[in-house]
Amino acid sequence: MKFIGHLDVMRCFQKAMRRADIPISFTEGFSPHMVMSFALPLGVGLTSSGEYMDIEVDAPVPSKDAVRRLNEAMPEGLQVLSFRQIEEGKAAKAMTLVAAADYTVFFKQAERWPKDWPERLREFEAKEHIIAAKKTKTSEKEEDIRPMIGRLEPREDGIFMTLSAGSAANLKPELVMEAFAAHCGITLPEPDLGLRINREDLYGKKTAHGAGSVPWAEDLISLQDMGREIES
Amino acid sequence: MRKLALSDEILLSIDKPARYIGGEVNAVWKDKDQVDVRVAMCFPDVYEIGMSHLGIQILYELFNRRPDVWCERVYSPWTDLDKIMRERDIPLFALESQDRIRDFDFLGITIQYEMCYTNILQILDLSGIPLLAKERDDTCPLVIGGGPCTYNPEPLADFFDLFYIGEGETSYDALIDLYKEHRQRGFRREDFLADAARVPGIYVPSLYHTSYHADGTIASFEPLRGDIPPVIQKQIVMDLDAAPYPLAPIVPFIKVTQDRVVLEIQRGCIRGCRFCQAGMLYRPTRQRSVENLKRIADEMLKNTGHEEISLSSLSSSDYPELEELVNYLIDVCGGKKINISLPSLRIDAFSLDVMGKVQDVRKSSLTFAPEAGSQRLRNVINKGLTEEDILKGAGDAFAGGWNKVKLYFMLGLPTETEEDRKEIAHLAEKIAVRYYEIPKEQRTGKCQITVSTSFFVPKPFTPFQWAPMCTKGEFLGHARTVNHEIKDQKNHKSVRYHWHEADVTVLEGLLARGDRRIGAVIADAYRHGALYDAWTDEFKREIWEQAFVNTGIDPDFYTVRKREENEIFPWDFIDMGVKKSYLWREWQRAQEEKVTENCRAKCSGCGAACYGGGVCFESKN
Known part of the structure; x- marks a missing residue:
């Protein structure tokens, strides 16, 4: 995975969300996109055991269920370790x-x-x-x-x-x-x-x-x- | 962790390392000790192009369904990696296992366009496989070619052990079984090739001989053995619903050209445009049932997670259940925010309605392909589209909020005159006028009309296979005519004009109708550095010009020469259903400016009915 650039990792997750059928929210407008952002882009060539992204969902999915479904949809080298709810508002964006x-x-x-x-x-x-x-x-x-x-x-x-x-x-x-x-x-x-x-x-x-x-x-x-x- | 063929240090120093590491979602992994036959399937261009090709995905599925076969992929290394591999003697490898291609049983190469021929030699060279088939020993993979360019395989005859003529779904199982049999009883390349030459659709070029007349045309083409067929039958699937389809295609990490689900709704085309090779090669038109397509679409979307689905066919509007299919897709995709892309649609009330639903009218553009500027010339090429159709379609589209129109034409068509060329400009002008007839307050700014011309290349197995091609100078003169005419018109500011490179076109024409003697030119050009000829920035004209000098080949013989009715063409040994006599008849009708009706309106007896199905028998069911 370390040879995959940040934007491609993001694309990979977008497609995985669909395969795993996670009810992710979309932005409004004619070309809606998923509400999803990574906490800190990882440079090409680096590996990681602690990456974070935040997403918004239309309906809650139990953590265990989401982790299992996402991992079934992941390519080798990417593993979802946990799926947790963060408070709305102040902590809405992992990036901040x-x-x-x-x-x-x-x-x-x-x-x-x-x-x-x-x-x-x-x-x-x-x-x-x-x-x-x-x-x-x-x-x-x-x-x-x-x-x-x-x-x-x-x-x-x-x-x-x-x-x-x-x-x-x-x-x-x-x-x-x-x-x-x-x-x-x-x-x-x-x-x-x-x-x-x-x-x-x-x-x-x-x-x-x-x-x-x-x-x-x-x-x-x-x-x-x-x-x-x-x-x- | 899977091993990688390239070191971290190399991967981090080249562009887009993800092209070379495999491991994508839905890539097939097998235990190599548990399979009997290893196939490397190659698209000889860069990963992003090769991964966008449906045919490879179909073959990948077809081979990997067999537990005894592991089919992997390989693409052309881009020039940065190509250089490193040569400098450090790194052998070319397959993406899945990362094992050397040299150790595979088969190297299958799909040949989709003429300008990839030098890339084929790159693949062989980097793999450590001798370029010439006759120099390969029993340890080399069997190099087999397929795809549209193999309908004239002769320019590549020296480099391939076998060619598969036609659609892969029918004969590959027989070929693999035959190979396993030979392996079990002690493999000898010569013996295998002699047996393979009797498998339907398989052409082993080394077992055939061509002789020439003094004027350079072909005198005879014959098998060297009595037990192999003198004529190769095109292979074709008659029941598309029963044929395998890749329900879980590979999902690349990096963005590729075709980053979407591709739904092949039908094969073949009923239209019979006289310049179009695909329209003749894939006769008769066969379709998938709408129920099957709905199921395939659901599965593929689920298995890939793609955010877009596209229909694939030569002329989607001719698919009888298009409306039902499109409405189904709109239903399914709307809620999931999946885009629908509908290429090759005729512009009419239905398509405008549908496109209004699936795309952003303000951003998207409408595409027309009149191919020729005047009605006279459109009759010559048998393109059914009339000026009235175009103006009506554009007018309706403008009323619906569109203001961008793309028009595609060819220059250098048979019988084309200066007037025909100027008509291209006039048609663009008429469309602009139609736009500005709309009251100003209802318009959204200016209209943008983009006119693109490509240069006509006569292709084998078309009615125009007898036609002489223009010279580079003529082509460029034609483009200037169009350019000047556009610039002289009132609405020239609303019209943009693009034309193609002429150098590449001339070479494409030569390779398309070339014979066995052209192999030497390709090899010479490759040895002197020609590679990625389909990429404008990489194409090196001088190398090819020098290759003609070095090999003593006169390019004009292949391009600008007029062919006679009874000339034996290099590709005549292939029986593709459509008869040469029909193509000649169509060539005559073209010169008489007579239109031939489409297959559904009236059968014109091309010969494709010999396959016993498809559109030829629709009304008889």
Whole structure:
């Protein structure tokens, strides 16, 4: 699935909703479309075990039933883990709730990295500022990404990290890894930087924060826990 | 996890990696140790085009119904991956198992248009299969071709072990059974091909010989053995309701050209337009029952989750139960927000009513295909549409709120004059005038009339198979005439004009009516880099021009030469039901500007009644 772009994953879900006969709502107008949105698009090349989308339905479907039906309609590599009701109104759009994401980044060639990379990671994390070139479609600008890094932990052949995510501030794990590679004095190869990246989960905030302030660990709640099971 | 033939690193560095990974919904997965025969079915163009083709899905279903066969798919790698595969020596693979094509039993290639011929060589080359059939050993897959271009397979004769002439539903089982038999008793390619040549519809080009007259025309075409037929019979399904249909077609991850359920309502066409190859090849017209179609539509929508359904046929308006079918679809689809697309409809009161229900009138456009500008020339080509039909249809449509009209024509038709060409512009002008006759307050802005012309290519098995084709210079001159005439008219701002490339057309004409000697040209062009010739940006004219020089082939012999009544054509060994004498008669009537009635109005004795069914026997039931 990691080679399927975000828009195609969306199309795939639209067709799966029909195959599974989920009574999804449509927008009004001459070319109606399904009321469906993803919390945070996943880049091509990344895998994930924690993606979220919100949909609106015309009639409730029991969670267990919906999960079973959707999984029967899914291609290999896509699995629906839970189907939950979220409050209408304030939490209507998963996209607006996302504040952070967990990633695990694996080195495809561990030998490329210095042997003492876990120590280097501690140094890297201890820095007050980490300046990286953030690329957008049109420009490239230097930015301090340190405030958007929540956690950095060494794992076997890889790094676990919690990063800001969502519309207010979004940091890609690739950028962190490029900055860390620079700190280690190495460069990473195209097209995938010699890394395998898995998004683990997405989080919202437990409490409201002012703009610019970044919530960490104690204030994060998995999007999964913001909804409740629909009983039959 | 399924294994992938390409590394992550390659997949992430090419455009649309989803073209190459398989694993789509409804793709068929089997245990390769549990099947006897492995078939790779190929559409020699990029994934998005190939996946849109109904024929492949039908064959996929047909083969995979058999527990002893696993049929997989393969398409042309796009130029980015093509380059990487050559540089790194990566063999071409099938999408499902990701196994090498070289290890399959059969490589089936559907040949839908002439401009894909170099892509066929790409498929063979990347698979590691020798391009020439005579250089293949017993370990190579059997390369079999099918589809409309195999009604003149001769330009490709060198590259294929076998051709299947006609509709796949009838003889493939016999061929597979024969293959299994040969496998069990020790496979020898030569022996198998000799036996296969006796299966109805199967043509083994290496077992036939062509000789030529001094002037380059064919002197004789004969089998090299006494035990194989000198004439190959076209295969055809007479009962479409009993034929397999892909009720659960594959649903691609990426958006393909035909991203919808396709409902084939009938095969063949009763109209008998004299330029149209499909209209002759698929005679007699046969239809699916409306009850069956309703069931198929329900199943396919359920199994795919597509948000659109489209009818498929050469002329949907000629389907007798169209109204019942369309009303059913409107009922079923309306509530589920499924779009209905109705191509090839004649514009009349019924179709306008239906289209008003299923599409956004403001956004959609109406399509007319008069094919020729003047009534005289429409009589020559036997296109029944009159100027009155068009103006009435357009007028009714304008009254119904439409303001976009598309018109399709051909240039370079037999007997065509400067006046006929100017009439194309005049017809567009008359439609514009009809629009501006509507009171201003009832109009929605300006009307947009799009005129498109393609250049006429004479095709085998049509009444125009004897016709000379225009040169590139003539074609472009004709397009200029139309362009100038449009620009000189009062409402020219409401008319847009597009014309096709002439280079590709000339080549298409040459390949369409080519003989065995053309194989060398295709191979030469391919070796020098011709690929994806159907794609304007990829087509390289100079390579083909050089290929003619290198092989000593004179293109004019195949394109602009006028053929005589008794000339033996490269495709004459195929019996497609419709007789050559009928086609000649129609060629004469064309020159006399005489119209021939459609099959339902009056049988004109083309010969297709030999199949004992379809429209030929409708009134006799």
